[in-house]
Amino acid sequence: MTLHGGLIVEARVTHAEKLSADRFRLSAERQGQSETFETRRLLLATGLRDLTPDCIGFRQFYGTSVHHCPDCDGYESRNKRIAVLGGGKKTVGFALSLLTWTNKITLITGGDAGDMTADDCVKLSDLNIQIIDRTIVALEGNVESKQLERVLLQEGDSIECESLFFNLGTELASNLHEMLGCKLDDESGLVWVDESQQTSVPGVYAAGDITPNSQLAVVAAAEGAMAAIHLHQSLIPSERKSRK
Numbered sequence: 001m002t003l004h005g006g007l008i009v010e011a012r013v014t015h016a017e018k019l020s021a022d023r024f025r026l027s028a029e030r031q032g033q034s035e036t037f038e039t040r041r042l043l044l045a046t047g048l049r050d051l052t053p054d055c056i057g058f059r060q061f062y063g064t065s066v067h068h069c070p071d072c073d074g075y076e077s078r079n080k081r082i083a084v085l086g087g088g089k090k091t092v093g094f095a096l097s098l099l100t101w102t103n104k105i106t107l108i109t110g111g112d113a114g115d116m117t118a119d120d121c122v123k124l125s126d127l128n129i130q131i132i133d134r135t136i137v138a139l140e141g142n143v144e145s146k147q148l149e150r151v152l153l154q155e156g157d158s159i160e161c162e163s164l165f166f167n168l169g170t171e172l173a174s175n176l177h178e179m180l181g182c183k184l185d186d187e188s189g190l191v192w193v194d195e196s197q198q199t200s201v202p203g204v205y206a207a208g209d210i211t212p213n214s215q216l217a218v219v220a221a222a223e224g225a226m227a228a229i230h231l232h233q234s235l236i237p238s239e240r241k242s243r244k
């Protein structure tokens, strides 16, 4: 399919390499066939994969009453009973951020509290957030409307709740950046980019969830647009640029 002169190929890129300062090669597979493409610039926008709960029923509710992003779905959960799944200090902050919308929160660590401290537990308890150090084995509710009603815990108990927010981490969806030698951002572990969305490898740009900015659709689209502008600029020959 072509769009505005660009060729759109529905294929999985399996390999990326830098051939020279101004040349990259991609290998792709579709329907069992391999193809290669050569290009002067690359824009990586392969996104992230959320690590999801390994429990029965998860897929039936994910996206409607099971979520991973308080900023995206907190408002719809206002005043509801929320279960939060995850461990460590990051999940403490995650659970606290949900207090903007509801004060009916239970934090379930999945049996791994990570680096959560006794002080964290006191803080959560002072704010009425109960901590349960157990594993979720199943989610139950109205499958037709995708409305969660309870989480079932190992050893038989259950907790009534209308939403579950999980915070189990993410991973980069592809390793093309690794093959190309792109540096990672120290803090987030995502692909480092400069203000023009260029990675540490000249000619390779990155946009969207794989970069350290907020993982939001509008941010991904804006970064893609910025990358396109800078990428285009980088291809304009010097004789067509005004002198500074």
Ligand SMILES: Cc1cc2nc3c(=O)[nH]c(=O)nc-3n(C[C@H](O)[C@H](O)[C@H](O)COP(=O)(O)OP(=O)(O)OC[C@H]3O[C@@H](n4cnc5c(N)ncnc54)[C@H](O)[C@@H]3O)c2cc1C
Binding pocket: 011, 012, 013, 014, 045, 046, 047, 048, 062, 063, 069, 072, 073, 173, 174, 207, 208, 209, 210, 215, 216, 217, 218, 220
């Ligand atoms: C359940 C859910 C709810 C969300 N709700 C919101 C919301 O309310 N508001 C909001 O702003 N954001 C929301 N987000 C986040 C938003 O979807 C992401 O920020 C956005 O999609 C990121 O865009 P992206 O292009 O970087 O990555 P993606 O949308 O993940 O796209 C990456 C694409 O690259 C493809 N890909 C990966 N590897 C390869 C490869 N090797 N070869 C070829 N293709 C490859 C993938 O198949 C995918 O199609 C939500 C996300 C989820 C999962």
